[in-house]
Amino acid sequence: MADNKSFIMPAHVGIIMDGNGRWAKKRGMPRPVGHTHGAQNFRTITRYISKQGVKILTLYAFSTENWKRPPEEVGALMKLFKQYLVEALTDFREDDIRLRFIGDRSAFDPQLRALIDETEELSASREGMVLNLAMNYGGRDELLRAVKLLCKEVQEGKADIDRLTQQDIQRCLYTAGEPDPDLIIRTGGEFRLSNFMLYQAAYSEFVSTEVLWPDFKPEDFDRAVEEFNRRSRRFGGV
Numbered sequence: 001m002a003d004n005k006s007f008i009m010p011a012h013v014g015i016i017m018d019g020n021g022r023w024a025k026k027r028g029m030p031r032p033v034g035h036t037h038g039a040q041n042f043r044t045i046t047r048y049i050s051k052q053g054v055k056i057l058t059l060y061a062f063s064t065e066n067w068k069r070p071p072e073e074v075g076a077l078m079k080l081f082k083q084y085l086v087e088a089l090t091d092f093r094e095d096d097i098r099l100r101f102i103g104d105r106s107a108f109d110p111q112l113r114a115l116i117d118e119t120e121e122l123s124a125s126r127e128g129m130v131l132n133l134a135m136n137y138g139g140r141d142e143l144l145r146a147v148k149l150l151c152k153e154v155q156e157g158k159a160d161i162d163r164l165t166q167q168d169i170q171r172c173l174y175t176a177g178e179p180d181p182d183l184i185i186r187t188g189g190e191f192r193l194s195n196f197m198l199y200q201a202a203y204s205e206f207v208s209t210e211v212l213w214p215d216f217k218p219e220d221f222d223r224a225v226e227e228f229n230r231r232s233r234r235f236g237g238v
């Protein structure tokens with residue numbers, strides 16, 4: 001990787017892990033096989049990224065719209081989440097990675113919900129990279145939740161409607177207290193957010209790669225960071 005002084009490692013990286021289904025299809029295999037390979041790659045890539053000095057990594061694993069998929073595929077994904085949460089917990093201990101979950105966990109079955117709570121609790125004291133796993137996450141759902149929280153505060157007299165600020169919205173998001181993503185990478189070749197971090201992505205640099213998620217390698221991450229370093233971020237200024 002480039003070693004010039006101005007090289008910047010983004011503090012917060014988001015990844016839209018797309019392309020598992022196509023990866024399997026290309027090999028004449030059922031879509032869930034692609035998810036299994038994608039889940040394996042999730043561990044490898046997370047550990048690599050944590051070693052690069054990234055402070056927060058947000059991975060989009062399941063959207064609020066992904067329930068539309070055939071029940072067999074949704075079922076296979078839920079099974080994988082359970083399996084990999086257990087494995088990731090041990091795996092990520094060495095790397096001091098702290099796991100957090102963003103999204104509406106109330107829709108998951110009790111076993112998965114318990115696993116999510118347990119994983120968060122067990123890793124809460126870790127001081128390395130924060131890994132936000134976006135599961136049953138949708139940017140619109142997150143904004144609706146924030147609106148409801150703020151309305152409630154107003155209703156209860158805890159907030160003044162005329163004094164609400166963007167900071168109030170920020171503290172009601174799942175990512176409260178975290179900086180916005182600097183870089184969002186999407187694998188699988190599409191150029192869209194698919195409901196990922198709609199509020200937080202306002203000034204994120206977006207990098208799309210044709211590489212399908214199960215094939216995404218540490219070198220592909222390095223390439224995305226190099227691309228990020230070629231961008232000129234102006235945040236509306238000059």
Ligand code: IPE
Pocket residue numbers: 017018019020021022023061062063066077188
């Ligand atoms: C991304 O891969 C994983 C999830 C959305 C859970 P896809 O399953 O969307 O794979 P493609 O886009 O159909 O290839």
Ligand code: IPE
Pocket residue numbers: 016017018019060061062063066190192194
């Ligand atoms: C986005 O991928 C969601 C995740 C990667 C979890 P999708 O495959 O669901 O997005 P679309 O349907 O191509 O927009």
Ligand code: MG
Pocket residue numbers: 018019020188
């Ligand atoms: Mg997809």
